[in-house]
Amino acid sequence: MADCIFCKIVEGDIPAQKVYEDHEFLVFADVKPQAPVHHLVIPKEHISNIMEIKDQDLLGRLFGVIQKVAQQEGISEKGFRVVNNCGDDGGQTVGHIHFHLLGGRFMEWPPG
Ligand code: 5GP
Ligand code: ZN
Numbered sequence: 001m002a003d004c005i006f007c008k009i010v011e012g013d014i015p016a017q018k019v020y021e022d023h024e025f026l027v028f029a030d031v032k033p034q035a036p037v038h039h040l041v042i043p044k045e046h047i048s049n050i051m052e053i054k055d056q057d058l059l060g061r062l063f064g065v066i067q068k069v070a071q072q073e074g075i076s077e078k079g080f081r082v083v084n085n086c087g088d089d090g091g092q093t094v095g096h097i098h099f100h101l102l103g104g105r106f107m108e109w110p111p112g
Contacts, residue, residue: 001046006096010044020072024058025065027101036104037073037080041066047097049086066101075103083111 001007008014010026019039020027030038041062047053070076080103085092 001096004046004094004096006040006042006094006098007046010042020065020069022065025062027065027069030100034100035102035107037075037102039069039073039101041069041099041101042096048095049092049097050084051086052097062099066099069101070103073101073103079103081107 005014009016009028016028016031018026018028024045025041025043027039027041030040043058043062053059066082067076070080080101083100083102084090084098085100
């Protein structure tokens with residue numbers, strides 16, 4: 001979609017540090033990391049947020065990617081956090097669905 005930063009990253013028009021890619025998903029490092037490991041997991045298809053998902057199985061496949069990347073990044077045993085911010089009140093700032101994968105340090109709860 002035009003004017004979507006994450007679509008531009010998928011297209012290669014904006015550079016990103018890619019950590020995983022397949023035909024359906026891309027995982028890249030967050031430009032402003034909040035933890036030693038902070039990656040964004042996105043479907044390549046432009047979907048705005050959780051409410052716009054039509055194929056529920058996509059989420060199962062996406063979590064399969066999260067499992068792979070957590071192993072690849074060495075955070076699968078100590079643990080990690082997966083965050084999705086949906087809409088304005090959820091704190092979503094980029095309108096292309098993404099799941100934050102955060103690890104490498106202890107995560108406080110509750111979030112602010
Ligand atoms: P949100 O607040 O929408 O859940 O998260 C958006 C995330 O995207 C933020 O953590 C922000 O740092 C990250 N981000 C925004 N623009 C870019 C960019 O151009 N490249 C990368 N790698 N991350 C970005
Ligand atoms: Zn997009």
